[in-house]
Amino acid sequence: MDIKKVILTNGEYLCDIDITVDEWKTILQDENLLNDNYKDALIKFYTEPDHKSTCKALGEKYNVSPQSFNGTITNFAKAVQKKLNRFEIIGTDGKLTYWIIPMNGKHISDGLFEWSIREELVTAIMELDLINKNNEKQLEEYKRFKKLLEYFVAHLEWVNSEDKNCKGFDNYIKPLTDANNFKVTGQGYSGGNIQNQISNWDKYSNGKICINVQPNFGSYKSSKSYLNWEGTGINVIAKWNKENIESLLQEEYQYWLNPPKRKDLKITRSLDSLGLFDNKEEVTKVLIDFFDNFKNILANHNIKQQEIKHMQTLEPYINLLTANYNLVLTGAPGTGKTFLAREIAKALNAEIGFIQFHPSYDYTDLVEGLRPTPPDENGNIGFERKDGVFKEFCKKALKENIANEVDNFEETWEKLIELVKTNLSNDKLLKIGSWEYGLSTKDSLKYSSLNTPSQYSFTITKQNVYDAYQSKKARPSGAFQRDMEDVVDFMKTQLQLKDYQEGAILKEAENKKFVFIIDEINRGEISKIFGELFFLLDPSYRGIEHKVQTQYSNLIESGDVFSDGFFVPENVYIIGTMNDIDRSVESFDFAMRRRFAWKEIKAIDRITMWDGVIDDWKEESLKRMTSINTKIESIQGLGSAFHIGPAYFLKLKNYKGDFEQLWENHLVGVLFEYLRGLPEREKRLKELFDAYNNALESPIDVENN
Structure with missing residues (x-):
């Protein structure tokens, strides 16, 4: 696989992406790849001047979160990379990146980032006439939505008055009553038969709209009669003038609050402006905007729900860290512990520090030590005290902890x-x-x-x-x-040096959090590395009142914030990661264990890392991983600490889903080492191979057993 690198020149990110116009046309015509969300985002960028814009500008223009454009384009780019499967792109930060596949980008004024569609992709969109085709599809949705609104109004006015002269009776209500198929009330969102009455108009590119009429919670005129996006509280309700509906408005029913609340979205349109019951095929600009806004609210809702779901996943870890200040994530290799540590820190909006321990790591690297100085005017080399990475991190945290300085x-x-x-x-x-x-x-x-x-x-x-x-x-x-x-x-x-003013330490609730991640924490000689920090790591000894003198405190200059003694600020948290099966180092110091909370990360808990990466092979991966891990647990001398983690299966993207190559190139070597020194090693390896290839039918059964 070709490795391409992004370079930054004059604020512009550049990378040679060799995708031809014909290849882009093939991608744009692949219905399995180009979903409606991807197409919509591309078209919104395409229709901007010179096919370029910032996500912020588009977000404001279409009343959606800027993040929705960022995420959608990135996911589209991942799908393209996966389909072509011939290159990977390394960003300027050394990590995999994707957005630059369909886009160019550069920093502009006010800290904004401008995206522009690649020239080859622009040509492909133009040659396929994608805009007009998409417009035709959207027009059909607008017409469908118009009929849905007309039916909704006709239904409510009829059940409220049973006046056959009410709006839309002949077109929408009479055919149902004549066939004795008219359902007066029901909950479409829960599968009620009332939904069948709008089945011709309830499906849209981004979801399904349900009809709900529940007079038992009020009257037909109440907010309990509404249309809503399925699975949400995003509603259209009717506004009445005596016995007639005069307008429709959009609201969000925030059912998750206690008590629930209704949020008026300030979007109310008269039936006339929406063009309802005008007996025309055309749709008005007001109706188009009304529907687009209804869709955009759903898009923002979905993003929020994803964020909430992600936060709910992280919440147990966050609670454990904030309650104990120190947390070790332990578990089998390949369970994504380091990535999880970063996600926890990001969820706290924390500043992140990161190091990795190894056998030669010591106190001078972490806390402080003597380092040689550059030669002076006479060529003499001396030594000076230098802060280690953790002490520097604590200084930064302490400075952030001070207000009005x-x-x-x-x-x-x-x-x-x-x-x-x-x-x-x-x-x-x-x-x-x-x-x-x-x-x-x-x-x-x-x-x-x-x-x-x-x-x-x-x-x-x-x-x-x-x-x-x-x-x-x-x-x-x-x-x-x-x-x-x-x-x-x-x-x-x-x-322009300002007069110095000493600040005050913030209250704990106002502190910005700082999370220091120590990867492979058990690979270093813990007591040697931490020194007197051993005492300060105890959660009950955070803060200035517990300061201690360090080994080189006599060399600290008077202006240093730790000149009177070092302490760990109360807004500093530590996350360590470790593999229990690492036999190359001694066991984790028991006295140090007491100062950390411990959380085992199991393979089955982390399979969400597959989402968007190996979607085509997720089901089979789960079966194979569960099967082989069940077999590992049955082998005396092994156990859950020796599980095969889900991160190994991410490599399937390099082998186009070839599980045999995954076994030969990655798994067999690991398992061979697991079995080293155990009796009948070859036989056990064959059993693991069979378990991998003869995956259990129901991974759920295995998990529950």
Whole structure:
């Protein structure tokens, strides 16, 4: 399979996607691939000037979530990649990406991202006359919807008054009453026979509309008589003027609230403006907009429901993490533990830090340690204390935890350094106070003289100036304090440095969360890596009141937020992932185990990762995975920790669903290692092979047993 890479040039994302016009035409004519949602999104981009737009602009134009366009185009691109099965695309972040298959994209003003349809795809859409064909299909839906609304009005007016002169009686009601097939009331959404009366007009490209008439909850004039998108509370109800319906309006019945509420969607249209009962084939612009809005509300509803379903899946893990601060996801290889950890963090809207432990990882990598410095002017190399990744992460979390702080020193210092560099390029020094300054090799300010040697030589570091900015003593001796304050004054008058204001620590409820993910947490020597952090990881010892002195605390500069001791901020959470069967390292430290909550991730719990990736082979994959895992559990010396996880089956996309290649190239090697040292290894491997190929008929039965 060809690997293509996205490059970023002047804000534009570029990748050579070799899909011809004829190939695009084949794709666009594949009804199994190009569903109505994909087609609708493509057409909306196509009809924009130059076939380009931002998702935000389209969302505002069509009253839908911008995310719906992003997600739809990405899913369409995945379907195209799967159909062609000849390349994969690596984004600028090193991960698989898809959207660039049908689109080009670039950053524009205000942080927006503009998408434009690829030239070959534009040509294919044009040559297939896809717009007109789609318009014809949409026109049929508008006409169908018009008849549905007419029937709805006729039904309600007839059952309310039994006046044969009511609107639409002859066309819609009389044929049913004459055949004795008219159902006065019923719940179409639950399969009531009343739905048969609109069966010619209830099906649309994005769903089914149900009719519901329930006077037992009120009267025929109440909101309990309505049309709704199946499975939702998105309704059309009638607005009456005495005994006649004068308009129709859209609402959302929020049945999930306690008590339920009705949300008026502020879309009310008169029967005349909708063109109802005008005896014309044509549909009005008002009716088109009324139906389009009804569809768009459904699209937004579906996106929200997917998000809710996803959050419900993650909720047990989120609750476990927030209650315990530390969580280890453990389970068999291939169960998607690392991906799940990231999803948990994203669901919390958290900042994410990520590392992976290994046998050579130690305290200096995680917390702090000594690192060599670049050679100075004389070529001498020294050592300086450097924060490890976790300590840096905690600093960031602590800063986010502080409100109302005024401190723009970092950006202003950069301006100062650039100003000094500009002067030096013109053979000039920068005059500040009583001195003229150049730069040291570490971008600190250094007193210099271009032509005349001086008996004075000193350097002012960034930390020195920052201490003076915070009204602290820059050096223990107090030497050159006035000179450092002169630099601060210069930065304020010339470079817009703001007066420093110390912030206050936010209340816990207001904190932004930070999640630090440690992949393969049991592959490192835990006690050696964590050091005194061993104590601070305990959930009851979060916060400044539990600070401890670290191994190199005597080397920490006075302006450092942890100069008086290190602590783990209360908005920092840790997720570790590990495979229990990893025999290359020692068991997880038992004292450390006590400081974490533990959650086993089972193979069967994570099969949703197959959605949209191996859809054609999901059913067979589930049967084979369940069958082989059942057999694994029956082998003495193995167990659920040795299950084959669903991530292995994602590789089927590389083999076009060839399960034999999956076995030969990925599974047999893993299983062979599982069986190493066990008696009758070859026989057991043959049994696993048979279980894989003779998959059980009902994976549900296996799961329940």
